[in-house]
Amino acid sequence: MEGSAQVPANDEEELFDTGSLPCVSERAAAEEAAPTNGQVLLKMVNIHKWFGRVHALRGVNFTVHRGEVVGLCGDNGAGKSTLIKVASGYHTADEGQIFFEGREVKLRSPKDARALGIETVYQEQALCPHLSIARNIFMGREPTTLLGLIDQRTMNKESMEALASMGLRLRSPHALVSALSGGQRQGVAIARAIHFKAKLVILDEPTIALSVKEVREVLDFVRHLRDQGVAVVFITHTLHHVFSVADRIVVLAHGCNLVDVRTKDTDVDELSDIIARGTLGDAVPTTQHAR
Amino acid sequence: MESQPIPFFVRFRNIGVLVVLIVLVAGAALLTPQNTFIQEANLKTLLALGPEFGIIALGVGVLMVSGEFDLSVGSQLALGSLIFISLAGAGINIYIAALLTCLLGVGIGLLHGLVVVKARIVSFIATLGFMLTWRGLTEILTAGKVRSYEFVQHETFVQIFTGRVGDVVPSQVIWFVLFAIVLYFVLHRGRFGNWIYATGDNAQAARAMAIDTHLVKIVCFMIVGFLCAFSAILQTTRTSAVTTHAGTGWELQAVAAAVVGGTSLRGGRGSMIGVFLGALVIMVIDNMIVQARLPYEWSYAAFGVVILAAALLDLGIEKQIQRAAV
Missing domain, CATH: 3.40.50.300 (P-loop containing nucleotide triphosphate hydrolases)
Incomplete structure (x- = not known):
C-alpha cells in the first residue's frame, strides 16, 4: 500500500x-x-x-x-x-x-x-434522445465562438474524437441519440465523462x-x-x-x-x-x- | 456500429410545413370569391395584422420546446394593451410607456414561470388560471368599455411600429422577421438554446449536467411575456384602442402554429423556422376564413382540425424516431 x-x-x-x-x-x-x-x-x-x-x-x-x-x-x-x-x-x-x-x-x-x-452516468437518464450526439456530449458546457454562439465545429470534432477514443465509431456527430442502440448510448455518455477529464x-x-x-x-x-x-x-x-x-x-x-x-x-x-x-x-x- | 440516419420526416419537416403553406396560399388564392385573398388590399391587411399573432406564436414555440405551455397569451395581450394605452393616456412619453409595458410583460412572464417551477403547478393549469385572471382584470379595469388614444400625434412612433418600409412592407412584418431571426440564434446557435432543448427533452439529464432547468423555463416564460407586450403595443398603435376581447382564442392558435411547425407537445423538439412557417400557416387560414366569407365560428372548427392533424402527424414522427432507434 x-x-x-x-x-x-x-x-x-x-x-x-x-x-x-x-x-x-x-x-x-x-x-x-x-x-x-x-x-x-x-x-x-x-x-x-x-x-x-x-x-x-x-x-x-x-x-x-x-x-x-x-x-x-x-x-x-x-x-x-x-x-x-x-x-x-x-x-x-x-x-x-x-x-x-x-x-x-x-x-x-x-x-x-x-x-x-467524478462523473456519474445514470442509465437512460443521462442523455437527451432528441438532441444530437455532439449536443449531448457538450450539454451544459457548450464551447462558444467569439460572438457567443455555439462552436458547432469544435463540438463535432471533439465529440467524434472522444467517441473514437472509446473504440466507438458513429457515422455523424449530428445523429440523434434516439437513433442509437442502448450500448452506443452508454458509449456517448461515457465519452462525455472522459472528454471532460x-x-x-x-x-x-x-x-x-x-x-x-x-x-x-x-x-x-x-x-x-x-x-x-x-x-x-x-x-x-x-x-x-x-x-x-x-x-x-x-x-x-x-x-x-x-x-x-x-x-x-x-x-x-x-x-x-x-x-x-x-x-x-x-x-x-x-x-x-x-x- | 453505424448509427441510423435521421428519419426522413424529421429531417425535412420544415420543407413539409413550407409545402403546406404554399398549398394553402394557392388554395386561398383560387378559392376565395373573386380571388380576394391575393389582392393587394387583403395582402396588406394580412401582413399588418398577422404578425401581431405571429410574434406571440414565436415565443410560445420557444416555451413549448422547453416543455411548458402558456395558455394566457391572449389575455396578456389584452392586459398589455390596456396598460400601454393607460400609460400613454396619462401623458407619459410614448417610448417610455412602451418600455414600461414590455417590462411589465417580462414581469408577468416571471410570475408565470415562478408559479410553474416553484409551486410545481402544471403549466397547462397554471396559465389557464392566469388566462382567466388577466382577462378578468382587463375587463374590470376597463369596465367593459373600449379605451382609445390618439397615437397619430407621435408620428415617428407610429411609423416605427405600424408604418410601411419603402411604402410597401408593413413594419409589423419587419418586426416579426426580426424576432424570428433573434430567436433563431437564441434557440439554435446559442448555449441557452441548447439548454432549452435539453430541459424540454430530458430535464433530469439536463440537471445532471448542471443546467438550471428552472431558470431556463422561467426565462422562456419571460420571453413569451415580453413578446405579448410587444404585440400589444403593435396592436394598440394600429387600432388606437383597446378592447377586452383582444387576442381571444390566440392561446390555442399559437399552440397550433407551434405544433404545425413541428414543435412537440412533450417538449424538446421544434425549430424556429418551423414555428415561423407554422405561424404563417395559421395566419393564412385565419385570413382565408374571413375572405371566404365564412362565419367566424368556422375558424374554431378549422383550428381544431389543424391541431388534431398536426398532433397526429407528430405522433407518427415520434413513432418513426422510435422505430429508427431499434
Missing part, C-alpha cells in the same frame, strides 16, 4: 468504536482488500445516511484507487445507489468523511463532484436492459477507460458482467460493507451465494485480508 501515503491515516477500528456500531457483525469483512494498483483516488470513511427513519447507509467504507475498476454489488436496498449518490454529490452524507486525491472534500452538489473529476467514472447499472452484444460493447468501454487511467465504479446486479472487467468487488448488504475482495481471489458462485444470503456465514473469502 505504498501509494496511499497521502491519505491521512485513519484508524478504522477507532472510528467504528467511537460511533454507533450498526455494522458490527460485518466489521471484519469491512476491511479493504489489498489495492490492485496505485494510489488511493476516492476514500469514503464511515458514511452514514438516513432518509427519515430509514438508515440507508450505516457506516460504509469505500475506496477506489487510480485506474481501478471496482464492481459495486448487492441486493436491492443494499445501499449501492445511495452510496454512489453521496459520491456524486446528489446526496450529502449525514456522517462520515470523503477524501479525494488525499484531501478531505465536501460534496454538496453534483457540480462539486464534477469539479473534482473525469478521473473517476461511476456507471449506474450500465448493462441493465441491454442485449448480449451491447453488454460486450459496454464492457469494452470500461476497459478503454481503465486503459486511459480512469477509475471506474461499476454498479450492477449481474455479477457475470462485472467479473469480466472488475479488479475488485465490493458487496453491500443492508447499508453495511459485506465483502471487499479482489476479483482474482473469488468467483461468481461464491459471491452470488453471499449476496443472496446477505451475510458472510462460512463463506468468507479466504484471501480478502491479503496485504
Whole structure:
C-alpha cells in the first residue's frame, strides 16, 4: 500500500468504536482488500445516511484507487445507489468523511463532484434522445465562438474524437441519440465523462436492459477507460458482467460493507451465494485480508 | 456500429410545413370569391395584422420546446394593451410607456414561470388560471368599455411600429422577421438554446449536467411575456384602442402554429423556422376564413382540425424516431 501515503491515516477500528456500531457483525469483512494498483483516488470513511427513519447507509467504507475498476454489488436496498449518490454529490452524507486525491472534500452538489473529476452516468437518464450526439456530449458546457454562439465545429470534432477514443465509431456527430442502440448510448455518455477529464467514472447499472452484444460493447468501454487511467465504479446486479472487467468487488448488504475482495481471489458462485444470503456465514473469502 | 440516419420526416419537416403553406396560399388564392385573398388590399391587411399573432406564436414555440405551455397569451395581450394605452393616456412619453409595458410583460412572464417551477403547478393549469385572471382584470379595469388614444400625434412612433418600409412592407412584418431571426440564434446557435432543448427533452439529464432547468423555463416564460407586450403595443398603435376581447382564442392558435411547425407537445423538439412557417400557416387560414366569407365560428372548427392533424402527424414522427432507434 505504498501509494496511499497521502491519505491521512485513519484508524478504522477507532472510528467504528467511537460511533454507533450498526455494522458490527460485518466489521471484519469491512476491511479493504489489498489495492490492485496505485494510489488511493476516492476514500469514503464511515458514511452514514438516513432518509427519515430509514438508515440507508450505516457506516460504509469505500475506496477506489487510480485506474481501478471496482464492481459495486448487492441486493436491492443494499445501499449501492445511495452510496454512489453521496459520491456524486446528489446526496450529502449525514456522517462520515470523503477524501479525494488525499484531501478531505465536501460534496454538496453534483457540480462539486464534477469539479473534482467524478462523473456519474445514470442509465437512460443521462442523455437527451432528441438532441444530437455532439449536443449531448457538450450539454451544459457548450464551447462558444467569439460572438457567443455555439462552436458547432469544435463540438463535432471533439465529440467524434472522444467517441473514437472509446473504440466507438458513429457515422455523424449530428445523429440523434434516439437513433442509437442502448450500448452506443452508454458509449456517448461515457465519452462525455472522459472528454471532460473525469478521473473517476461511476456507471449506474450500465448493462441493465441491454442485449448480449451491447453488454460486450459496454464492457469494452470500461476497459478503454481503465486503459486511459480512469477509475471506474461499476454498479450492477449481474455479477457475470462485472467479473469480466472488475479488479475488485465490493458487496453491500443492508447499508453495511459485506465483502471487499479482489476479483482474482473469488468467483461468481461464491459471491452470488453471499449476496443472496446477505451475510458472510462460512463463506468468507479466504484471501480478502491479503496485504 | 453505424448509427441510423435521421428519419426522413424529421429531417425535412420544415420543407413539409413550407409545402403546406404554399398549398394553402394557392388554395386561398383560387378559392376565395373573386380571388380576394391575393389582392393587394387583403395582402396588406394580412401582413399588418398577422404578425401581431405571429410574434406571440414565436415565443410560445420557444416555451413549448422547453416543455411548458402558456395558455394566457391572449389575455396578456389584452392586459398589455390596456396598460400601454393607460400609460400613454396619462401623458407619459410614448417610448417610455412602451418600455414600461414590455417590462411589465417580462414581469408577468416571471410570475408565470415562478408559479410553474416553484409551486410545481402544471403549466397547462397554471396559465389557464392566469388566462382567466388577466382577462378578468382587463375587463374590470376597463369596465367593459373600449379605451382609445390618439397615437397619430407621435408620428415617428407610429411609423416605427405600424408604418410601411419603402411604402410597401408593413413594419409589423419587419418586426416579426426580426424576432424570428433573434430567436433563431437564441434557440439554435446559442448555449441557452441548447439548454432549452435539453430541459424540454430530458430535464433530469439536463440537471445532471448542471443546467438550471428552472431558470431556463422561467426565462422562456419571460420571453413569451415580453413578446405579448410587444404585440400589444403593435396592436394598440394600429387600432388606437383597446378592447377586452383582444387576442381571444390566440392561446390555442399559437399552440397550433407551434405544433404545425413541428414543435412537440412533450417538449424538446421544434425549430424556429418551423414555428415561423407554422405561424404563417395559421395566419393564412385565419385570413382565408374571413375572405371566404365564412362565419367566424368556422375558424374554431378549422383550428381544431389543424391541431388534431398536426398532433397526429407528430405522433407518427415520434413513432418513426422510435422505430429508427431499434
